[in-house]
Amino acid sequence: MAADILNSVRAVDCHAHLSSSEFEVDRGRVIEECASKGVLVVDSALSKQELKTSLEMTKTSSWVKTTAGWEARNLDREGALEVIKLIESNQEVIKAVGEVGLDRYWVRDRNLWSKQEDIFRMFIDLADRLKKPLVVHSRSAGRACIEILNSSGFNSVLMHAYDGSVGDALMAAKKGFLFSIPPSVVRSEQKQKLVRRLELKSLMLESxxxxxxxxxGVRNVPTNVFVSANTIAQIKRVPQDDVLRTTRETSLAFFGIMGGKS
Ligand SMILES: [Zn+2]
Structure with missing residues (x-):
């Protein structure tokens, strides 16, 4: 990434799905808007098709970076193995493995949980093998995800849109786990509590x-990370610029994007 572009990054959206079909109609315009407001977007591709779209975006705009994983509720092991192969063959441009993880909101049948955990473990092994950080989805499964990660000894972790207990989050943060805060923080008591209790250095901004x-119910866009930053600033009683700067440095370092402190 050219230093001049890096200098104009005001905020990092560490987790967005611009490669999803919801942005099919106006993806280019949304990326332009991000560039004009200084928002670097880390896209999260969840299928073969999305990964293709994500890699194309990184070729056409330096404001988009790619991460690639697998939707936690998708139990198609063969499909997951295909995506793993694609991640391996594109590892020079992929910044992290994820999102991957557990989803016990959509997958309520306990008989399927070991199948889901098995796929999660395949991706943890992949991140370990490729020496990439991991972006984790843990809907209604915060503690279960943290336990699996702890048992694997993997610490380079971003818990995105974490909905678990603050106590578990604090223990994970001690190990170096990071937590990204979506704009829905304005209407979520749980996310506000998370922001209050975790240190600013453990937080990132995501859309x-x-x-x-x-x-x-309204389509979200990456530039709404400023809403997250504003809410964090209010809760922590610090200037919004401090939130933007700290989360930016944390994000760039986590994803190994040139210029970030390591
Ligand atoms: Zn996501």
Missing amino acids: DSPVLGPEK
């Missing part, structure tokens, strides 16, 4: 576009 926007 999780197209979901988790400030307003429920």
Whole structure:
């Protein structure tokens, strides 16, 4: 990444789904908007098709970076293995493995949980093998994810849109786990509590576009990370610029994007 572009990065959206079909119609315009507001977007591709789209975006704009994983609720092991092969063959451009993880909100049948954990472990092994950080989805499964990660000894972890207990989050943060805060923090008591209790150095900004926007049911966009930054600043009683600067440095370092402190 050219230093001049890096200098104009004001905020990093560490987790968005611009490669999803919801952005098919106006992806280019959304990326332009990010560039004009200084928002570097880390896309999260969840399938073969999305990974293809994500890699194309990184070729056409230096404002987009790629991470690639697998939707936690998708139990198609063969499909996951295909994506693993693709991640391996594109490892020079892929910044992290993820999002991957567990989803016990959509997968409520306990008989399927070991299948889901098995796929999660395949991706933890992949991140370990490729020496990449891991972006983790843990819907209704915060503690279960943290336990699996602890047992694997893997610490280079970003818990995105974490909905578990603050106590578990604090223990994970001590091990160096990071937590990204979506714009839905404006309407989520749990996320506000998380922000209050975790140190600023453990936080990142995410949009999780197209979901988790400030307003429920309205398509979310990466530039809404400023809403997250503003809310964090208010809760922590620090200037918004401090939040933007700290989360930016943490994000660039985590993803190994040139210029970030390591
Ligand atoms: Zn996501």
